[in-house]
Amino acid sequence: MEQLLRNIFDNNIFVFTVTAILPLIWIVPYALVAIWLERKISAHMQDRLGPMRTGGWHGWSQTIADMLKLLQKEDIVPAAADKILFNLAPYIIFIAAYAAYAAIPFSSAYIGADINVGIFYIIAVTSLAVVGILMGGWASNNKWSLFGAMRAAAQIVSYEIPSVLAVLAVVMIAGTLSLQEINNLQTGWFWNWYVFQKFPFIFVAFIIYFIAALAEVNRVPFDIPEAESELVAGYVTEYSGMKFAMFMFAEFVNMFAVSAIAATLFFGGWNSPFGDFLGGPIWGVFWFLSKGMVLVSIQMWLRWTLPRLRVDQLMYVSWKVLTPFAFACVIAVGLWMML
Amino acid sequence: MNLVDILFYIFAIVTLVSAGITVYSRNIIYSAFSLLFTFCGVAGIYVLLNADFIAVAQILIYVGGILMLLVFGVMLTHKVINVEIKTGILNIIPGSMITAIVGGTLCGIFMSTDWLIIEGVPPIKSTTNEIGTMFMTKYLLPFEIASVVLLVALIGAAYIARRDKTSKQSV
Known part of the structure; x- marks a missing residue:
């Protein structure tokens, strides 16, 4: 892909820019559809209809209308807020969410940057989001914002440990940190996917990763940072208009990012489940996005099924349940590989 | 000037300016948050030196760990918002002596090092x-x-x- 662009344009800076912007072509329409889908799914789960009017068929253009409304809103900065940090926080959060896409392989022909430390890089840049959340929560100068930010930071930092350990189990089998390499190792039929390897340890690692990822993107049942019944909206309480939209957008971008990473590590990424059936780079994009969207749908399903955890239960799950099981997985996989 | 040079100067400027804000800002929270840009700038320079693993470890440990701890520490401090950091001149003679020794050593090493310049950066292994x-x-x-x-x-x-x-x- 990069080579092709270079052949056509013969200008490094232009090629880099195009390569960097390509994931946006997917995530912008994805976010619009996903927000609409979430509203429809929640509505049907609660025996309602959800948005039905805008655009005709089942209110499909509701999110677009919301987007236009948010664009026209006044840009409000609270008088007591710290103006510089308040304005900077949404950008930092979006950068952290988008930076992960640099190392996610969308197809065998396209990856933003095929770096050797891919998955390690993704784990590192997602930690930037915590800084953005703390910045926004503190700069809003609002009790709810600060509480939400503190909870979010504590939660993300705690759940990083089981998620990294679960990823480590896969990296141990693959012997590489590059996501494109990990995908290449899973080529063939679906029983080559890592989720079915070293059964059941990698499967358990996937469950651990998925639960920890839910916590890292602040989704229910781990949504106490923005628990609306007690904290109004957590760290986004004071944000309105496009800045609020940036937070919302970053949340959905993150949802797809963790799903994409799970799909790449455990479900073969862009590989077709049936050997060479519908293989190749173009169909690879289709398989990759489908796997990601299935996992996003599971996140939505869980959101409207499960109640919220308390803070102490949240820490209990991370430190006393997920972390020991993740360690057990890593050790078991290591022993299995030595046999 | 090629792309790598431009990137180097961008990272160097980001690092130095944000480090300057960290040192000179009177608002303690600005000091803490501007360290974010310093750490990222240093990570960028590591990448340009072909040290990919160290660059990522830099972000993971310093931004994900140390900066978080710092920001938490600052936020839990009493009266964060209106605290005026007092700057006064204390211990002029020992202070300037230590500065001169450290600065002189750094300059000496800088001048005496035989800097290795590689033409055409090899691809990152x-x-x-x-x-x-x-x-x-x-x-x-x-x-x-x-x-x-x-x-x-x-x-x-x-x-x-x-x-x-x-x-x-x-x-």
Whole structure:
């Protein structure tokens, strides 16, 4: 892909820019559809209809209308807020969410940057989001914002440990940190996917990763940072208009990012489940996005099924349940590989 | 000037300007947050030096760990918003002496080093495997000592944070 662009344009800076912007072509329409889908799914789960009017068929253009409304809103900065940090926080959060896409392989022909430390890089840049959340929560100068930010930071930092350990189990089998390499190792039929390897340890690692990822993107049942019944909206309480939209957008971008990473590590990424059936780079994009969207749908399903955890239960799950099981997985996989 | 040079100057400017804000800002929270840009700038310079693993580790440890701890510390401090950091001139003679010694040493090393300039940067090779092999063979003892130190810190933190059952009964 990069080579092709270079052949056509013969200008490094232009090629880099195009390569960097390509994931946006997917995530912008994805976010619009996903927000609409979430509203429809929640509505049907609660025996309602959800948005039905805008655009005709089942209110499909509701999110677009919301987007236009948010664009026209006044840009409000609270008088007591710290103006510089308040304005900077949404950008930092979006950068952290988008930076992960640099190392996610969308197809065998396209990856933003095929770096050797891919998955390690993704784990590192997602930690930037915590800084953005703390910045926004503190700069809003609002009790709810600060509480939400503190909870979010504590939660993300705690759940990083089981998620990294679960990823480590896969990296141990693959012997590489590059996501494109990990995908290449899973080529063939679906029983080559890592989720079915070293059964059941990698499967358990996937469950651990998925639960920890839910916590890292602040989704229910781990949504106490923005628990609306007690904290109004957590760290986004004071944000309105496009800045609020940036937070919302970053949340959905993150949802797809963790799903994409799970799909790449455990479900073969862009590989077709049936050997060479519908293989190749173009169909690879289709398989990759489908796997990601299935996992996003599971996140939505869980959101409207499960109640919220308390803070102490949240820490209990991370430190006393997920972390020991993740360690057990890593050790078991290591022993299995030595046999 | 090619792309790598431009990137180097961007990262260098980001690092220096944000480090300057950290040192000179009168608002303690700005100092803490501008460290974010310093760490990212340094990570960028590591990438330009072909040290990919170290660059990522820099972000993971400094931004994800140390900066977080710093920001938490600053936020839990009493009266964050309106605190005026007092700057006064104290201990002029010992201070300037230490500055002169450190600065002189750095300048001396800077001038006397035979800087290696490579024309045409080679493509980045994976350094992860080599780092792992080195840790397990040549530098096993420092690696193990660092692990033990971290373990001691972990146990110490758990000991300090754990609930004291004896004092709870007396209350």
